[in-house]
């Protein structure tokens with residue numbers, strides 16, 4: 066179970082609305098808890114408490130490492146911070162230059178039947194890009210990642226690091 070209290074930023078901005086971090090902070094996690102409910106008809110409260118009352122702030126440009134044993138709740142915390150999972154209680158606010166959170170998944174989120182460039186193209190399409198634009202920007206992105214030569218390879222033909230970059 067992941068739990069931490071750390072406040073580095075200024076005191077909470079009284080005027081900040083929901084979703085807005087206090088002045089200065091790029092990400093503000095406030096008393097966040099995540100409980101996975103038990104499958105089936107287990108006794109009430111028999112779920113897994115993965116994150117328990119976490120409070121911390123990340124300043125713009127600050128690098129933060131979340132370290133802990135397997136199963137302690139690191140991925141759960143990151144999923145909530147990226148908006149992929151609802152908190153059970155508490156809140157996450159993102160702003161001040163960090164409006165969008167990029168997320169590299171622990172396991173590659175690639176479709177094995179699509180080539181590397183087709184996987185990137187799909188991601189652009191899903192973000193609302195037009196098909197033509199998606200095709201062009203997928204090639205550009207692959208180029209930026211140093212993967213121009215790997216465009217037409219399937220995920221199984223890429224190295225682990227290459228797969229992570231495509232993800």
Ligand SMILES: Nc1ncnc2c1ncn2[C@@H]1O[C@H](COP(=O)(O)OP(=O)(O)OP(=O)(O)O)[C@@H](O)[C@H]1O
Nearest residue numbers: 101102113115134135136137138139140141142171
């Ligand atoms: N979707 C889920 N449903 C139920 N329980 C889950 C789910 N995802 C994770 N858990 C449980 O929540 C706890 C935290 O899992 P999490 O994936 O956040 O761990 P982690 O710190 O990222 O571990 P690792 O270092 O192995 O990746 C674990 O006990 C795990 O079994």
Ligand SMILES: [Mg+2]
Nearest residue numbers: 139140141171
């Ligand atoms: Mg994990």
